[in-house]
Amino acid sequence: MAITRYNQHPDIFLTMTANRNWPEITSALLPHQKPIDRLDLIACVFELKRKCFMKEIEANRVFGNKVAHVFIIEFKKRGLPHIYALLFLKGLDKIWTCAQVDKLVCAEFLDPNDELMFFETIKCCMVHGPCGARNPQAPYMENGKCTERYPRTFVETITMDQDGYLIYRCRNNGQLHIVIGK
Template identity: 45%
Template structure:
């Protein structure tokens, strides 16, 4: 853990402070998980399935962030995967953006951040 902290601090020293803190949380209601459960099973009964689906989606997110530049060009990054008390994985990213993609005013953050109330009919 100390080594990972030191690695992250070395990135900050070299590239500057992180611009974006991003969290990805596993959703046990993802179709890819629900479709593979046997009758009567819950996602908590299949941690192998939950982690595989999460890993696939995490890799896709990394690809979109780092190769497709969906938030802009990333200069440096670090991330960690943790497990919640319920057993579901989630990932935290720190992204250091290249100069022209740095966020400098509230309006730029507002374009990236959104919050939605879940649809009770769709999400139960």
């Protein structure tokens, strides 16, 4: 909390979760082993990727001039490490407007013809659901409503709600993507 005395509120809240299907993990498994059998391996690979990711942010100034960061690592229910990081930017790189956020955050499916790897990652790992009428027993359902406020409506531009939370741009481009297992 003391860091906010000097740098105000963080500009970026970033999360990263280990993926048990990372090739560095699956290629190191012995015959008949599953990733869940090697939580030590998952933690090691995650730490290497975390260090590389933070170094990339620092060295290449991915988000601009970073003045400070803090993070915590937790282990989720299935044993996967997960990082919560707060990044503090300085000067002209501080984020003050929705337009600045729009340059950093995308809540839309990318074009599979241009960015197939990112498209598949989003489809596999970042799609919420099903909830609501399709799955009223989902763990994030409460009193017949999704606690994560899904399904969300399409919006043409990024805006901020009355509580100061961002509503990310997610345009209706007419495309429908089938997500297996969702």
